Amino acid sequence: MALQDALDDAVAVNLAGGTHHAHSDRPQGFCLFNDSVIAARTVQHRGLRNYPLIIDCDVHQGNGSASILQFDATIFTFSIHGQSNFPLHKAVSDIDIGLPDNTSDGQYLAALEEGLNSIKSRFDADCVIYVAGADPYEGDRLGKLALTKSGLLARDRLVFDFCRKYGLPCAVSMAGGYANVVSDIVDIHFQTVKTAHEYFLLNNCSNTVLK
Numbered sequence: 723m724a725l726q727d728a729l730d731d732a733v734a735v736n737l738a739g740g741t742h743h744a745h746s747d748r749p750q751g752f753c754l755f756n757d758s759v760i761a762a763r764t765v766q767h768r769g770l771r772n773y774p775l776i777i778d779c780d781v782h783q784g785n786g787s788a789s790i791l792q793f794d795a796t797i798f799t800f801s802i803h804g805q806s807n808f809p810l811h812k813a814v815s816d817i818d819i820g821l822p823d824n825t826s827d828g829q830y831l832a833a834l835e836e837g838l839n840s841i842k843s844r845f846d847a848d849c850v851i852y853v854a855g856a857d858p859y860e861g862d863r864l865g866k867l868a869l870t871k872s873g874l875l876a877r878d879r880l881v882f883d884f885c886r887k888y889g890l891p892c893a894v895s896m897a898g899g900y901a902n903v904v905s906d907i908v909d910i911h912f913q914t915v916k917t918a919h920e921y922f923l924l925n926n927c928s929n930t931v932l933k
């Protein structure tokens with residue numbers, strides 16, 4: 723529903739989801755079924771879009787999405803994650819960026835920007851599913867990276883800049899977040915929602931300019 727709404731409204735946010743560890747035949751890592759793949763294939767099946775792009779910034783690799791889509795050239799998977807983190811055995815995304823433990827804001831943002839810049843020459847996307855994830859946060863119990871809240875804000879901005887630059891509607895899902903302080907998780911997710919609103923709706927990025 724979020725992706726379908728995004729096609730009309732430029733952006734839409736699912737305040738849950740991002741269940742990227744689910745495979746086609748089994749659940750994994752808190753993920754029962756793979757909502758990103760189902761959404762992508764649903765808009766294709768309905769003839770609404772042909773080339774969805776999944777930008778997965780949850781700290782854990784989107785291994786379920788990557789494995790389901792490994793031989794599907796019509797949906798592109800991009801994952802930036804902690805290399806030493808779960809899952810132990812990584813699947814193969816179209817682009818994988820595996821970061822070392824304790825990666826900071828500057829290193830993360832440079833890697834993300836470089837990764838995003840490399841997509842366009844390989845894949846002509848017509849919509850984006852952004853698996854946001856609050857778990858690259860320095861206070862996360864399972865994350866192992868060291869991003870601050872302002873670093874995560876800059877991350878969201880890079881992704882939304884990418885979407886706006888190429889006129890791509892964007893559906894956001896929340897994915898993981900395991901900070902000791904629950905309000906930190908809420909802050910990070912809310913920051914993503916607020917930034918999406920500012921980028922797509924307050925700047926009059928209407929659907930008329932979108933593909």
Ligand SMILES: [Zn+2]
Nearest residue numbers: 780781782898
């Ligand atoms: Zn995660």
